[in-house]
Amino acid sequence: MEFLLIQFGLSIFSYNSETNSYTQQSYNFYVFPRPLNRAAPDCRFMCQASCISFLANQGFDFNKLFKLGIPYLTSDEEEKLSKRVEERQRAREEGLELIPISDEDKPQIEDICSRIDEFIDSEAEELTIDRCNAFIRRLVHQEARMRWPNKIRLESKTEGGGQCLVVQKIGTKEEEKQREVERREKEKSEVQEAVGLSALLRKIADSGKLLVGHNMLLDLCHIVHQFFAPLPESYSEFKALIHCLFPRILDTKVICQSPQFRESVLSSNLNILLETVSKAPFSLPEVNSVENRSYSVSAMKSHEAGYDAYITGLCFISLCKYLGSLQKPEVSTVLTDSSLLNPFLNKLLITRLKDVPYIDLTGKDPNPSRDHVFHITFPKKWRFSDVSQLFNPYGGVSVSWLSDTTAYVGLNRRDQSGSVLKQLSKVGNFKIQKYAEHQASLDTSNQLTHGERKRKLSASEKAPSSKEEPKASSVNIPETSEDDGWEMASGKRRRKRRGPIVTGKALDAERTKNFAENTTWE
Amino acid sequence: MEFLLIQFGLSIFSYNSETNSYTQQSYNFYVFPRPLNRAAPDCRFMCQASCISFLANQGFDFNKLFKLGIPYLTSDEEEKLSKRVEERQRAREEGLELIPISDEDKPQIEDICSRIDEFIDSEAEELTIDRCNAFIRRLVHQEARMRWPNKIRLESKTEGGGQCLVVQKIGTKEEEKQREVERREKEKSEVQEAVGLSALLRKIADSGKLLVGHNMLLDLCHIVHQFFAPLPESYSEFKALIHCLFPRILDTKVICQSPQFRESVLSSNLNILLETVSKAPFSLPEVNSVENRSYSVSAMKSHEAGYDAYITGLCFISLCKYLGSLQKPEVSTVLTDSSLLNPFLNKLLITRLKDVPYIDLTGKDPNPSRDHVFHITFPKKWRFSDVSQLFNPYGGVSVSWLSDTTAYVGLNRRDQSGSVLKQLSKVGNFKIQKYAEHQASLDTSNQLTHGERKRKLSASEKAPSSKEEPKASSVNIPETSEDDGWEMASGKRRRKRRGPIVTGKALDAERTKNFAENTTWE
CATH class of the missing domain: 3.30.420.10 (Ribonuclease H-like superfamily/Ribonuclease H)
Known part of the structure; x- marks a missing residue:
């Protein structure tokens, strides 16, 4: 996943x-988790070079995927995004937590503030402050709320690759109310767009x-x-x-x-x-x-x-x-x-x-017979060929590794199960056990589901004592329960x-x- | 990385x-680890949705990247690839390890073999066997070596998306020798291509x-x-x-x-x-x-x-x-x-x-003064705002987290260092220490480099007893040694x-x- x-x-x-x-x-939908705005989740994911190459050579259009791919959200993610939008709306009403302005940033902030002062006294309708990174914009927002409450409105804008801040004079109370209503509508529809596919x-x-x-x-x-x-x-x-x-x-x-x-x-x-x-x-x-x-x-x-x-x-x-x-x-x-x-x-x-x-x-x-499957324990240095050679006289096996020293093996020829157990249980540096017997020998703590195990772990903060945990594999079918x-x-x-x-x-x-x-x- | x-x-x-x-x-090189053949490493890597989107919108051509990107190898990877190619060449000379053919695969293998028998007796120059997955091709190679040694040559080919096997009759000894020389030349140049950029x-x-x-x-x-x-x-x-x-x-x-x-x-x-x-x-x-x-x-x-x-x-x-x-x-x-x-x-x-x-x-x-930096220990439930509020009266801090309960803080106003230590060392649920003192208190085992620590771990197979390890952070400068x-x-x-x-x-x-x-x- x-x-x-x-x-x-x-x-x-x-x-x-x-x-x-x-x-x-x-319908053929290109699907990509483009973060439509800064509140949306920014997903990290894995790729495998060979798959990407294969798809590109089959004519899959990655530029289309990354530019126009349709985003998506789970219900939980949608809820989180909506909450974050609401928090922002509240912050607009109630103001932001104060961040102290460092000596380094002070000259730039003061320069911007004096330009805003000039702008307020002028006839101009709009002032654009360029080369304004996100942190500086945050500080200017904070200053504006204290110095010129209800006098100016600030909006971030991207222009020619760089971020800038647009300053406008505030209208009548009704105009501002209407503006806020429209802004909230827009934010709501942005959430819907993020829900996407x-x-x-x-x-x-x-x-x-x-x-x-x-x-x-x-x-x-x-x-x-x-x-x-x-x-x-x-x-x-x-x-x-x-x-x-x-x-x-x-x-x-x-x-x-x-x-x-x-x-x-x-x-x-x-x-x-x-x-x-x-x-x-x-x-x-x-x-x-x-x-x-x-x-x-x-x-x-x-x-x-x-x-x-x-x-x-x-x-x-x-x-x-x-x-x-x-x-x-x-x-x-x-x-x-x-x-x-x-x-x-x-x-x-x-x-x-x-x-x-x-x-x-x-x-x-379905619960098919596992009589041809054995649990084996062997020296750490053994590799696939060692295991495979051992069973070659009986028609070969498929191997499903559990650890460095244990595995399940499934015989290709089921009729050889009897001979295998009889003859191989005598070999020295190697132990063999029937699948059913090994399953029975695992105590209850090992049969917990992964989820139960995790919960147990966090409760006691100790790892289970057994070293070997059966992994999902082609011969290890998880048991079905009616739960x-x-x-x-x-x-x-x-x-x-x-x-x-x-x-x-x-x-x-x-x-x-x-x-x-x-x-x-x- | x-x-x-x-x-x-x-x-x-x-x-x-x-x-x-x-x-x-x-020069502007598109770089991508396309696995040029099956012996080359098949890299898995991380992506972040926002970065990919940003680049796509800046006109970065991802289709070009994935189709024509230039591959690369480290020296170690190049060596490994060369070795694998040599192993293959040896396998061609010496034959492959035998894999038993399962009952399920047998009909298909026998069908292919009888078609090859017919082909050998015919005037045809080439036989193409389609719908041949990699495992089946491997089994046919194995059978061919046993049934018709030095009579036929098999080559894998991709046709219309599916894999197939091309069977040809073998030429004179000289022709075959020349063919092998050419094949090795080609394999050598493929390694060079994989070294790429x-x-x-x-x-x-x-x-x-x-x-x-x-x-x-x-x-x-x-x-x-x-x-x-x-x-x-x-x-x-x-x-x-x-x-x-x-x-x-x-x-x-x-x-x-x-x-x-x-x-x-x-x-x-x-x-x-x-x-x-x-x-x-x-x-x-x-x-x-x-x-x-x-x-x-x-x-x-x-x-x-x-x-x-x-x-x-x-x-x-x-x-x-x-x-x-x-x-x-x-x-x-x-x-x-x-x-x-x-x-x-x-x-x-x-x-x-x-x-x-x-x-x-x-x-x-350079080893700048860290007199304005403190090591703090606090209750687990504390968040950024708790730490930040504590230092607000002294002009605020930047925080560099070490764990759930510890952090380094750097004062924005260096002149407040004295007052901070005097006044905050009296607060109850909170401990503060000078940066230098905390560094000195870390015992030698904690000052091992990450590499040394790893080696030590694998030698003793025990984790170090201390819970807190200093992480790289903006105030925690790794010490330079002349080593x-x-x-x-x-x-x-x-x-x-x-x-x-x-x-x-x-x-x-x-x-x-x-x-x-x-x-x-x-």
Whole structure:
């Protein structure tokens, strides 16, 4: 979450029952946390050179991103910003805390004040004081309030790269009141501008409509993190938050990997999937585009978020048509409220977990056998090749490191589990234990969630005594609990409405990083 | 140093004694750590939204940066890259470590192998296998070496966004040898390309020429960090490293703030300085531009690194001319080897230290009085306003936080030091101590440099017992020692050559951040 979501794609499909066709409108938003004014948060974020390079070479327009990218705020950030604006308004009424003027700044302040004195006695309507840094402007504000109360008004302005201060004479009481009203209106609309794309995402969440994505777990994480609230530390709270925000989610990759589809869909790579669902036994739906608001398949704008969202929608409808054709009697049109979709609803794929079909946002996650997984303890100097050689006679392993001296290993050949335990438990400088046994041996204090652990830490100010903490890894599945501790602050209930399908796709640096990691082999 | 230097400006001035004029050539380099191949380091770095926005609005071309930015490597990184390339070459000769093929990958590998079998028996010259991710390519390489040794050659290629594998039949032994020679040549030149701008910076360092910058401390830090070596943790080693790399450095800001110039130069802001040195008693030199290689003053390209470097050079020459005119008898031309420059040489300004004129790279730093500075201890709930109110009766303070409960404070009015100590040492929930006394009270273990502390930590694996560590701050000047522990790996001695002036200016996110921090007052 240190990386940024920088493009958000949205494609809206609406079904017309009379013509049995869809209309499609697609949007490609550049998203960037431009601080619109000094009160807005100024975000620091990470980048990875290879991802940036990749995107630039794919035609991603970074100048547009940084100059025109749409900002966003979580609800908490919006509240903070509003409060800060109100504090400023109060400061304008009540005055500022006094800052002593140092000997060094005194000559400049006195020079400015004497120019203001002259200006007040003159016929001039405006006086511009240039080369005025922010601290000097702050001091002049303070002096003006004491020396010429209700006589002049000061405003900061940027001119030719440098900051300057504009001095004007004050009007009648009514004029000043009207001016303050207008200023507050402007400040209010600036807060709305800073909320930016979050307003759209809140609308999408409030609509309760079906949200379709392709391999969307990481996208959802970024969407929630940037537009709604920080991600909870506990896994069950995370699932509850996602479900509360988006009560109807569908990941097309979950459909592709289900038993009914697995044989007809060989690769669920989005572009290949589009090819697959364009040919028999699948067929693409009839989609009418809206002028200037739609992509076409021939555009081939892969990696543009809006285009990816559009393709995802097309694939989804085609998969639905096929699903209907498998029923007896055949169902001619599968819409978003069809019960045929229920088996796929609110399930998300974790790409690297090959034997877990999905995580389930509303129930217990599948709990596949871990009988081929072992916990091992070995000398500190061991590297991947040492571990790997040990298991080569049994068909090899995948390794998930826990520390310098411990790891989980998963056998490639599950039928070798018995021999491994029998023969390797005799090796000298090396200890092996069944996954289930190791899990059971971890005492309760180690099974706390990260969040609970943090709270405990701050209460006792001591680190837990155990050195080894199981890390999230491809063989270490967090346990699902029924604890629904999280609740929406607003407490709104979602209506399940029938209507257009919403497809979201986020383009983020982390995802491209995974791409890069997968291609480090030569 | 988590931020990046993204533009490097260089302006070279050469003096022609016959015409008593200068020629100027300027360069503006976009710098970005594009990983040119998979062996090159893939850098992660921080950005700050406000800086990025500021630069984008100043016309900085981020698309150019990310697509065409020149990469760089430190010497260590270059060595590592060369080693990795050699390892690959060895792997091509000796073969790869075997990876077991999982049941899941087997069908695809077998399919590819049978296509290769067909290809070998055919007349075709080339076979392209598409949709081949990096791991699959790695497995095919491995199979090819076993099944068809010295019969086929595999090469990875990117086509239409996807990765594919190109299979070719192998030529005669001589042809293959020649091919390998060419491949190694290409790999060698790729390493050179990755060294990129570092090659230029090494040339500049090796030249021993005078390097002029304006407020250049942070620029030097970034230059050393990106192009040469990580910054040392100890202050004295840092000074020694900078001096060893660049034996003749001149910061125009040090000249501006020297007693001879302070009265004529009111602001040392670069653009204002240019205005100042364009008028009497200063005068700009006659500078001839080189076609397509020079800026002119009227260009007004502030914040473009190359332009800033050019302006710095102009200001430097004008300041030198004035320096010559102050001598008796007058010195008409002050060149870079003039002894008149000695008082300013190898001194750098720290912007926020108002009472320390400079840090001295080759000697002891100035050691100004700290009699107006106090160490204070206070309740945890105290905030800035609590501390500030306490000292308001004595003319106010600047605060430099050490921890939640301790800080150094510097009085604005030095003459109040006596009263402060007398009156505030009686306040109940608050402790005050002279700066010198507090420094003396810190025992030796706390006075270790950060580097020494780290080494000590790893030796004993225990944290130091004291809770409070003095942090670098505006009143806590690190002590200069004569310890010249650092030596260049190459051990080259620099010749002091007379020649053109080199002016470097780096544009970095951190600097712009400071700009932003200074303007948070309204």
